[in-house]
Each structure stands twice: as C-alpha cells, then as structure tokens.
Amino acid sequence: xxxxxxxxxxxxxxxxxxxxxxxxxxxxxxxxxxxxxxxxxxxxxxxxxxxxxxxxxxxxxxxxxxxxxxxxxxxxxxxx
Amino acid sequence: xxxxxxxxxxxxxxxxxxxxxxxxxxxxxxxxxxxxxxxxxxxxxxxxxxxxxxxxxxxxxxxxxxxxxxxxxxxxxxxxxxxxxxxxxxxxxxxxxxxxxxxxxxxxxxxxxxxxxxxxxxxxxxxxxxxxxxxxxxxxxxxxxxxxxxxxxxxxxxxxxxxxxxxxxxxxxxxxxxxxxxxxxxxxxxxxxxxxxxxxxxxxxxxxxxxxxxxxxxxxxxxxxxxxxxxxxxxxxxxxxxxxxxxxxxxxxxxxxxxxxxxxxxxxxxxxxxxxxxxxxxxxxxxxxxxxxxxxxxxxxxxxxxxxxxxxxxxxxxxxxxxx
Numbered sequence: 001x002x003x004x005x006x007x008x009x010x011x012x013x014x015x016x017x018x019x020x021x022x023x024x025x026x027x028x029x030x031x032x033x034x035x036x037x038x039x040x041x042x043x044x045x046x047x048x049x050x051x052x053x054x055x056x057x058x059x060x061x062x063x064x065x066x067x068x069x070x071x072x073x074x075x076x077x078x079x080x
Numbered sequence: 081x082x083x084x085x086x087x088x089x090x091x092x093x094x095x096x097x098x099x100x101x102x103x104x105x106x107x108x109x110x111x112x113x114x115x116x117x118x119x120x121x122x123x124x125x126x127x128x129x130x131x132x133x134x135x136x137x138x139x140x141x142x143x144x145x146x147x148x149x150x151x152x153x154x155x156x157x158x159x160x161x162x163x164x165x166x167x168x169x170x171x172x173x174x175x176x177x178x179x180x181x182x183x184x185x186x187x188x189x190x191x192x193x194x195x196x197x198x199x200x201x202x203x204x205x206x207x208x209x210x211x212x213x214x215x216x217x218x219x220x221x222x223x224x225x226x227x228x229x230x231x232x233x234x235x236x237x238x239x240x241x242x243x244x245x246x247x248x249x250x251x252x253x254x255x256x257x258x259x260x261x262x263x264x265x266x267x268x269x270x271x272x273x274x275x276x277x278x279x280x281x282x283x284x285x286x287x288x289x290x291x292x293x294x295x296x297x298x299x300x301x302x303x304x305x306x307x308x309x310x311x312x313x314x315x316x317x318x319x320x321x322x323x324x325x326x327x328x329x330x331x332x333x334x335x336x337x338x339x340x341x342x343x344x345x346x347x348x349x350x351x352x353x354x355x356x357x358x359x360x361x362x363x364x365x366x367x368x369x370x371x372x373x374x375x376x377x378x379x380x381x382x383x384x385x386x387x388x389x390x391x392x393x394x395x396x397x398x399x400x401x402x403x404x
Contacts, residue, residue, distance in 0.1 A: 010090065010138050011186065011370045012288045043138065043371055044091065044291045068372035071138060072185030 004054050005062070005074040012043030014050075014069040016061070024065075026076075030058045038076060041069060056080045081147040081198065085229040086180065089141035094200050094219040094231070095193075096132040098344065099208035108346045109328055110210040110218065113292060113367025114191055116251055117155030119396060121195035123403050124152035124172040126239030131199030132209035134225075136192045138370075140183025141225060143194075145175045150197040150238035154245065155252075156189030156368060170245040189252055189368040198236030214293065214345055239403075249399050251392070253365040257283050257374035260341075261362050262331065263385050267321065267353035275303040275336075279355060280377055284339065288371040292345040295366050296338055297375060303336035303355075314351065321353045329363055330354040331377075339377075341366060361388035 008014065016024040016039050026038045032052045040047045059077030063069060085092075095118065098111025112118035112135055119129045134141070140158050152172045153160045160167045161182050167173045169192075175181055181194075202209050202220050211219025220229055268276060282300030290296050305318035313322040319336050326332070326342055332352035333339045341358050343366060358366065359380060369375065380388070 007185070009185065011190075011372075013371065042288045045289045048090070070186075070370070072187070 003080060004056065004078040006038055006050065006052050006076045006078055008041055008050055008069045008071060008073050008075050010041045010043055010048055010069075011071045012041040012048075012069060014063055014065070014067050014075065015040040015042065015047070016065045026058050028058055028060060032056055032058050032078060050075060052078065054078060081149065081233040081235075083149075083196070083231045083233060084144040084146065085225050085227055085231065086142040086144050088225040088227055088229070089136050090139040092134055092136050092141045092225045093211035093213065094132050094202050095135040095210045096208055097130045098210050099206050099212070099218065102206055103328075103348050106348045107206065107215065107217070108212060108344065108348065110208065110212045110344050112191075112193060113344050114155050114193065114364040116364050116392065116396065117191070118193045118195070120170065120245050120250075120399060121152045121154040121193040122199075123399060124154070124170070124239065124243050124245065125150045125195050125197040126237055127195060127197060127199050131195065131234075132202065133193050133195040133200060136183070136194060137190060138186055140192070143181045145177060145179055145181065147177045147233075149175045149233065150236075150241065151175050151181065152195050152243075154193050154195075154250075156192040157187040158189075158192040159184040159187065160194075168244070170250055172239055172241050172243040174241045190370050191367050196233050197238035198234035201232040201234035212345055243403060245399060246402060249395055249402070251364065251395055253368050253373070257376045258365065258369065259376055259378045260365065261359045261380045261385065261388060262356040262377045263359060263382065264379055265330065265354050265356040268355055270305055270308065270318070270353055271355060272304045272306055275305070279303060279339075280379055283374045283376055286369045286371050286373045286375065287338065290369070290371065292343055294340040294342045294346065295369065296340045298338045300339075303333055305336060319353055320351050323349055323351045325349045326354065327357050329358040329360065331356050331358065343367070359385040359388055361385070361392040364392075
C-alpha cells in the first residue's frame with residue numbers, strides 16, 4: 001500500500017533523467033529523503049525539479065518518462 | 081499598503097492592459113494574456129479595468145499582506161487560500177493584515193489574475209505597468225517576482241466582499257480540441273491547397289515551451305509550399321520571406337512544421353511567412369492553454385472575426401451590468 005504520493009507541482013512534460021544519456025534520478029525501491037529530486041517537468045523553456053516532500057521508499061512510477069503531466073498529478077508512490 | 085512575496089510561483093508578473101504604441105520600435109504590447117479575466121478581476125475589487133494585477137502562470141505564489149485588502153482571482157482555476165481557508169475564484173474576498181494568500185494546484189486553465197483593490201502600484205513605464213521580462217521593462221524591476229520582493233499597492237475604494245462573476249460569463253477555452261478562430265492571411269497562397277486544408281483539419285497540441293512571447297503547436301502534418309523562387313533578401317527555406325512586420329496573433333510556421341502564434345510579448349518582425357492571424361477575440365483563450373492541450377485552427381472571414389469581437393464585448397458589458 002502506498003502511504004503517500006509524489007505530485008507534480010506543474011503541468012508540462014515529465015522526465016525521469018537529468019539528461020538523455022544519464023541514469024534516472026530515482027528508481028523503484030530506492031530510498032528517498034525529503035528534498036530528493038525524482039524527476040523534471042519541462043514547461044516554458046525551462047526544467048523544474050520535482051522533489052519529494054516526505055521520506056520513504058519509492059514505489060511504482062505512475063507516469064512514463066516523457067509523458068504529459070498535469071499540476072497535482074501523482075508521479076510515483078512513496079511507501080512508508 | 082504593500083504585499084510581501086514569500087514564494088514567487090513559476091513566472092508571476094505584474095500586468096495591466098498593456099503598452100500599445102511602441103510595437104513599431106520593437107517593444108511589444110505586453111499586458112495580460114487573458115485580458116477578459118484581468119478586467120473581471122479588477123472590476124470585482126472595484127478597480128478600473130486597466131489597473132495592474134498579478135498574472136500567475138501554472139504555479140501560485142505565496143503573498144503576505146501588510147494591510148487589509150480586497151482581492152479577486154479570475155482566469156485559470158487556481159484555488160486561493162487565505163491562511164489555509166479556501167476562497168472562491170471569480171469572487172471578491174477580504175484578506176486581513178498579516179494574512180497569507182497561497183494557492184492549491186492548478187485545476188484548469190493556465191493563467192490566473194490576482195487583483196488587489198488599488199492595483200499593484202509599480203512605476204508606469206511608457207504608459208503601462210506591464211512587465212516585459214525579455215526587455216527588462218516595466219512591472220516590478222522589469223522581471224518576474226522573486227521571494228523577498230515587496231509590491232506597493234495603490235489607494236483604492238475597495239468593493240464589497242462576495243461580489244461574483246456568474247459562471248456563464250467566465251469565458252475560457254472549452255471543448256476538446258479547443259477551437260481557435262483564424263483569419264487566413266497574406267501568405268496563405270504560398271501553401272498548396274492540400275496543405276491549407278490539412279492545416280485546418282489537423283489537431284495540434286500546445287508545445288511545453290509555449291510562453292508569453294509565442295505559443296508553439298506541434299503534432300500536425302508538415303506543410304507543403306507552392307513552387308516559388310525566393311526573392312532577394314529572403315532566406316532559402318520556402319517558409320522564409322523578406323523580413324516583414326509580425327502582427328500580434330500572427331501564425332508563423334518555420335520550416336513548415338510547427339505553427340507559432342505570437343502573443344503579448346511578441347517579436348515585432350522577422351523573416352517567416354504567416355499563414356494567418358488568430359482573431360483578437362480568441363487570444364485570451366490561448367493564454368489559458370496548458371501544454372499538450374489539443375487545438376484546431378478554424379478559418380473565419382473578417383465578418384466572422386468582427387462578430388466574435390462583438391460577442392466578447394457583450395460578455396464584458398453583461399459583467400458590468402451584473403456588478404453595477
């Protein structure tokens with residue numbers, strides 16, 4: 001059971017990697033601390049970090065890399 | 081009276097009805113991208129239509145009020161909270177000295193207008209308080225707000241709390257795809273007949289880089305151009321022309337692939353042919369489009385464009401009689 005979710009603060013395009021040739025910020029099962037970056041949202045020619053506002057273990061990602069995302073939409077489950 | 085910016089939001093700017101008269105010098109109109117929503121917010125709090133307000137895009141700021149104020153939030157559905165208590169949009173509400181105005185996640189639309197009785201009293205530059213960030217002109221220090229900024233508010237005769245714009249007069253982009261009405265323009269003949277048809281038939285999606293300067297769309301098929309010998313001074317691509325003036329609302333299609341509709345912070349000229357111009361009545365709707373929103377361009381003639389302008393004015397007139 002996911003106890004929490006990480007939400008996107010902005011609408012735009014979601015990216016799991018800092019750059020196409022780099023590994024994802026976080027993967028399922030990773031430990032997440034408050035303020036850890038889990039992805040980027042691109043909008044208006046700039047990239048904005050999506051940060052965890054609670055600590056825990058990262059559950060399933062709920063949207064795919066490079067998908068459209070809406071403000072307030074859940075990006076990933078956060079366990080515990 | 082002043083407002084302290086605790087958190088700025090994404091790109092919150094001071095905007096009024098704009099800075100006409102300098103476009104021929106390369107200084108764009110600027111001002112609110114959704115002018116109807118700005119006017120509504122100002123009227124709700126008792127301001128003149130042209131008072132300066134905050135244009136909030138996608139992500140709300142956190143604002144601490146140093147004195148009692150009357151506030152209204154219109155445009156995008158970005159629910160305001162005063163010290164945590166949700167307030168209705170399109171409705172005037174009171175904020176007391178020391179209270180914080182913050183916002184929930186964006187629910188619909190793209191740009192909310194936060195009007196405060198008395199207006200945001202930044203200096204008037206070339207006849208307007210609007211921010212033109214690209215030119216570092218107007219607004220608060222010529223830029224989007226930052227944490228720690230203090231915004232002066234003018235003296236107003238605040239209207240009462242609870243004044244409301246009825247739902248039927250809250251104009252926003254409806255339907256999916258959203259229809260944007262276009263008057264085909266000077267260079268329409270440069271497209272093949274098939275390309276003209278497909279430009280109007282295809283569904284385009286707002287690209288994430290769309291901003292106050294221009295709204296870019298992608299997802300339609302590339303446009304084909306009529307065979308044409310490029311004149312002296314024009315670039316070699318068939319979408320190039322000898323440099324010309326760009327009307328506000330004009331649609332350029334660089335390389336024939338991704339249409340860009342110039343908006344309030346438009347560049348005033350350049351070397352791309354324009355297939356047409358979005359009618360003035362529908363420019364407000366563009367300001368409320370989120371990234372990835374599907375859109376269709378619908379051709380109208382001049383009579384249709386003027387009728388739409390009349391309809392939009394009728395909404396403003398109804399608003400006025402409702403609030404009187």
